[in-house]
Amino acid sequence: MARDPLSTAMSRRHLLRSAGILAGASVVTSLLAACGSQASAPAGSKPADSKPAESKPAAPAAAAPTSPPKPVVIPTPPPQMAAVPTTAPAAAPAGKMGGIFKAALATSPPTLDVSTTTAAASREATLYFMETLITYGEKYDIVPLLAEKWETSPDGKRVTFALKQGVKFHNGKEMTSEDVVASFKRHLDVTVRKSAWEMVEGFTAKDKHTVEFTLKYPTMAFLLTMAFPGSYPAIFPKEIIEGKEANKLAVEDFVGTGPYKLTEWKRDVMIRLRRHDDYHTKQGEPNGVAGGKMPYFDEIQLIPVPEEGARVAGLEAGDYDFAFEPPATDYDRLKDRKDLRLAIVEDSRWFPLVLNHSKAPMSDLKFRQAIQAALDVQAIGMAMTNGKSEFFRVQPSIWYPVSPYYTEAGKELYNQKNLDKARTLLKESGYNGEEIVYITNRNYEQMYRVAVATQDQLQKGLGMNVKLEVMDWPSQTKRRDEQPDTWHICSTSYVSEGLFSPDSYSAYWQSGNKNTFAKIPELDEWFKKGLAATSMDGRKEAFTNVQRIFHEQVVSVKTVDGHSFTALKANIQGYRPWYNPTRFWGCWRG
Amino acid sequence: MTVYIVRRLLIFVPTLFATALLIFLMIYLIPGDPSILMAGQEATQEEIQRVREQLGLNRPFGVRMIEWFWQVLQGNLGTSHFMAMPVSQALAERFPVTLGLAFQAWCISALLGIAAGVIAGVRHGRFLDWGVMLLAVLGVSVPVFWLGLNMIIVFSVTLGLLPTGGYVAFTDSPTDYARYMLMPALVLGITHAAVVARMTRSSMIEVLSQDFVRTARAKGLRERVVILRHGLRNAMIPIITILGIIVGELIAGSVITETVFNLPGVGRLIIEAVKRRDYPVIQGGILLVTVGFLTVNLLVDILYAWANPRIRYG
Numbered sequence: 047m048a049r050d051p052l053s054t055a056m057s058r059r060h061l062l063r064s065a066g067i068l069a070g071a072s073v074v075t076s077l078l079a080a081c082g083s084q085a086s087a088p089a090g091s092k093p094a095d096s097k098p099a100e101s102k103p104a105a106p107a108a109a110a111p112t113s114p115p116k117p118v119v120i121p122t123p124p125p126q127m128a129a130v131p132t133t134a135p136a137a138a139p140a141g142k143m144g145g146i147f148k149a150a151l152a153t154s155p156p157t158l159d160v161s162t163t164t165a166a167a168s169r170e171a172t173l174y175f176m177e178t179l180i181t182y183g184e185k186y187d188i189v190p191l192l193a194e195k196w197e198t199s200p201d202g203k204r205v206t207f208a209l210k211q212g213v214k215f216h217n218g219k220e221m222t223s224e225d226v227v228a229s230f231k232r233h234l235d236v237t238v239r240k241s242a243w244e245m246v247e248g249f250t251a252k253d254k255h256t257v258e259f260t261l262k263y264p265t266m267a268f269l270l271t272m273a274f275p276g277s278y279p280a281i282f283p284k285e286i287i288e289g290k291e292a293n294k295l296a297v298e299d300f301v302g303t304g305p306y307k308l309t310e311w312k313r314d315v316m317i318r319l320r321r322h323d324d325y326h327t328k329q330g331e332p333n334g335v336a337g338g339k340m341p342y343f344d345e346i347q348l349i350p351v352p353e354e355g356a357r358v359a360g361l362e363a364g365d366y367d368f369a370f371e372p373p374a375t376d377y378d379r380l381k382d383r384k385d386l387r388l389a390i391v392e393d394s395r396w397f398p399l400v401l402n403h404s405k406a407p408m409s410d411l412k413f414r415q416a417i418q419a420a421l422d423v424q425a426i427g428m429a430m431t432n433g434k435s436e437f438f439r440v441q442p443s444i445w446y447p448v449s450p451y452y453t454e455a456g457k458e459l460y461n462q463k464n465l466d467k468a469r470t471l472l473k474e475s476g477y478n479g480e481e482i483v484y485i486t487n488r489n490y491e492q493m494y495r496v497a498v499a500t501q502d503q504l505q506k507g508l509g510m511n512v513k514l515e516v517m518d519w520p521s522q523t524k525r526r527d528e529q530p531d532t533w534h535i536c537s538t539s540y541v542s543e544g545l546f547s548p549d550s551y552s553a554y555w556q557s558g559n560k561n562t563f564a565k566i567p568e569l570d571e572w573f574k575k576g577l578a579a580t581s582m583d584g585r586k587e588a589f590t591n592v593q594r595i596f597h598e599q600v601v602s603v604k605t606v607d608g609h610s611f612t613a614l615k616a617n618i619q620g621y622r623p624w625y626n627p628t629r630f631w632g633c634w635r636g
Numbered sequence: 637m638t639v640y641i642v643r644r645l646l647i648f649v650p651t652l653f654a655t656a657l658l659i660f661l662m663i664y665l666i667p668g669d670p671s672i673l674m675a676g677q678e679a680t681q682e683e684i685q686r687v688r689e690q691l692g693l694n695r696p697f698g699v700r701m702i703e704w705f706w707q708v709l710q711g712n713l714g715t716s717h718f719m720a721m722p723v724s725q726a727l728a729e730r731f732p733v734t735l736g737l738a739f740q741a742w743c744i745s746a747l748l749g750i751a752a753g754v755i756a757g758v759r760h761g762r763f764l765d766w767g768v769m770l771l772a773v774l775g776v777s778v779p780v781f782w783l784g785l786n787m788i789i790v791f792s793v794t795l796g797l798l799p800t801g802g803y804v805a806f807t808d809s810p811t812d813y814a815r816y817m818l819m820p821a822l823v824l825g826i827t828h829a830a831v832v833a834r835m836t837r838s839s840m841i842e843v844l845s846q847d848f849v850r851t852a853r854a855k856g857l858r859e860r861v862v863i864l865r866h867g868l869r870n871a872m873i874p875i876i877t878i879l880g881i882i883v884g885e886l887i888a889g890s891v892i893t894e895t896v897f898n899l900p901g902v903g904r905l906i907i908e909a910v911k912r913r914d915y916p917v918i919q920g921g922i923l924l925v926t927v928g929f930l931t932v933n934l935l936v937d938i939l940y941a942w943a944n945p946r947i948r949y950g
Binding site: 154156157159162163164165236238239240241277292293294295312313314315349351352353355356359360362363364365489517518519520521522523524525527550553554559560561 | 667669673675680684718721789792793796799800801803895897911912913
């Protein structure tokens with residue numbers, strides 16, 4: 047750049063330029079000011095219409111004339127929930143009302159219109175303000191929520207729900223059968239799980255507090271679908287929900303019956319919930335999504351903090367009261383802190399190797415058996431968790447021990463670590479060093495780690511030529527579904543399937559599926575029997591056989607169950623770790 | 637001058653159009669679509685397909701592209717798949733955050749960078765120069781997220797002075813706004829200050845070796861006057877250029893800072909949108925950033941032409 051050495055001449059030009067920059071800066075400033083005034087709702091604290099933390103001890107017990115929930119249909123009590131370090135005392139405690147609770151969550155829900163998604167983040171956020179007729183209890187059994195009880199006709203084709211009386215929506219209106227019918231109509235229009243409701247023929251309001259469903263054929267699956275928390279049928283007031291299209295609900299449309307009401311949703315910033323003073327069931331023990339749900343806090347803020355390091359730092363610095371799934375590597379460090387309490391949440395997910403049956407050599411049973419025989423599941427778990435055995439479990443069932451469907455069928459084929467057998471099988475399959483493509487992602491770090499450990503075992507132990515292809519989750523899903531000729535093994539994790547919805551597995555394993563592309567007639571039979579069963583015993587028998595065939599035919603290969611951990615401030619009382627939602631009702635600041 | 641500005645403005649339009657086309661094509665080359673994330677991790681194919689239909693993503697690529705361009709020409713950026721709100725509204729909510737961050741970071745990098753550069757230039761070849769330049773190289777090289785997380789550990793977790801992240805609008809509470817913005821602005825500012833410092837230093841060294849500086853010293857001016865009035869003033873032109881370039885970079889490059897400090901700005905909005913394949917938001921967001929970048933460039937060019945006739949008539 048040429049420059050005039052004479053400073054007198056320079057100063058004019060220089061002045062001009064400085065002025066230009068100043069002008070540029072002031073444009074930025076004024077733009078900033080203009081935009082700043084547009085930004086309306088603040089993310090900071092806004093006390094809204096809160097009443098001061100007046101102590102309203104758990105007195106107005108019989109506000110809603112609710113009789114104790116009827117016992118559940120499921121006959122055999124499932125095994126005890128695995129021991130978790132829980133902060134909740136056994137007896138119903140009298141907590142302290144008031145305060146603001148801030149929870150740092152990992153993701154922002156894609157939508158709050160739960161009918162249109164099965165995303166866990168949506169369920170996590172909405173279950174504070176929306177409720178269903180029936181739901182899942184602590185041990186993943188079916189329990190009533192807005193229904194007081196239900197009755198199935200002798201032929202099993204009519205199910206009648208008696209609604210709880212005196213239940214108030216957030217807008218003060220009483221919930222009646224009209225609202226339930228309107229909500230179901232809309233749900234069936236927009237739900238992404240349409241085929242799960244295929245057995246429903248119709249439903250009508252019998253009287254103000256009774257709704258009757260007629261089914262095309264008798265099946266237990268009806269109640270299970272009704273209680274299923276993914277894409278669940280939330281009950282809205284009729285006048286709000288009628289005719290609403292999918293994902294066209296505004297914040298003020300989320301008028302539910304839950305213990306908290308939605309007052310603000312700033313996407314990617316915060317979901318603000320205020321106490322619903324007229325909540326219908328405040329007393330009693332929490333029981334899964336049902337039971338006593340005392341809203342102790344005046345306000346709950348659900349804050350998405352995607353960066354896990356920032357989540358932990360915020361908890362340590364006191365910006366948040368709760369951090370969802372901090373990095374496992376922080377466990378030991380956080381464990382020693384007096385002001386924090388950690389809880390391991392079991393039964394969070396399990397990790398399969400999804401095998402592509404439509405592509406050679408994976409189409410050969412012997413080849414699949416070779417992979418199954420070779421794997422050392424314990425080692426995969428250690429690799430997945432950085433050597434922390436607290437964070438995974440090695441067990442053969444495709445259901446968690448807490449699930450009513452848990453069985454050990456086919457367990458001799460799980461975690462064999464038998465390299466000699468594997469090599470023999472591999473030889474018999476005629477495998478000749480072809481490249482095996484394993485697609486995985488890093489959105490879910492644990493899936494990636496399982497994939498790396500598996501690749502290592504297959505390569506070193508069997509000399510298999512396994513190529514890992516890493517992409518992001520949407521790309522991987524698209525490729526899995528639409529380009530089955532380009533992969534052999536695929537990463538995923540199963541979440542609620544292992545707890546309470548065994549039928550969901552059929553979407554991945556039944557003939558005609560576009561996931562494993564498996565075609566195993568015997569498996570199809572048992573899925574059908576499971577779906578058609580009218581008793582829990584019938585269902586259990588069917589799904590025990592599903593698991594047996596899963597292992598025998600190596601539909602996919604099971605690796606470990608993964609646990610997660612959560613961390614919260616030690617002064618928060620009443621928290622009980624559970625799968626989903628995290629449940630901050632019944633919690634208070636001690 | 638008017639001819640020059642008109643000419644520049646005419647180039648502006650096709651540049652924008654070409655960028656928009658590129659954005660659209662690139663986004664559709666990424667595999668996966670929003671329905672997969674929207675439907676949830678456990679969703680079956682049937683469920684994903686239903687979401688796809690609800691979002692209108694089952695329609696042919698060409699149709700969607702023409703539709704989008706037609707909308708944009710009418711000033712409508714479309715509706716977000718995930719947020720169920722107009723993209724323009726989502727951007728309007730986020731843009732003040734990004735602009736505020738960029739402005740403060742710009743001030744920090746200008747002040748820090750020029751000061752450090754002048755010191756290094758004056759002490760050219762001495763210990764202080766080496767020290768400052770070592771810091772500048774570190775500043776350019778250190779990843780923003782690393783610096784950000786470490787500052788959080790020191791200032792928030794250990795000392796408890798500042799919040800770890802989040803945002804309060806200036807209009808709600810100016811003091812809280814400052815508390816929440818200080819660390820992100822520092823992190824972003826420091827990393828860019830390094831660039832300014834290096835430019836200032838070399839420019840200062842060049843100017844200070846000129847004859848007129850020797851003359852100034854010879855006529856007995858104080859050293860402070862020589863450096864600031866004669867040296868720095870004449871060294872400003874390349875510094876001004878770099879400060880102009882940085883404005884664009886700060887607006888477009890605040891993504892990581894916004895993620896680390898959980899600031900709801902445009903950068904984070906775009907990143908989240910990419911992860912979710914929220915096409916309208918990605919397109920609208922990048923378009924906005926492009927317009928911002930091009931506008932800043934245009935302004936810098938016009939200022940330049942105004943100040944330097946050789947460019948205007950060249």
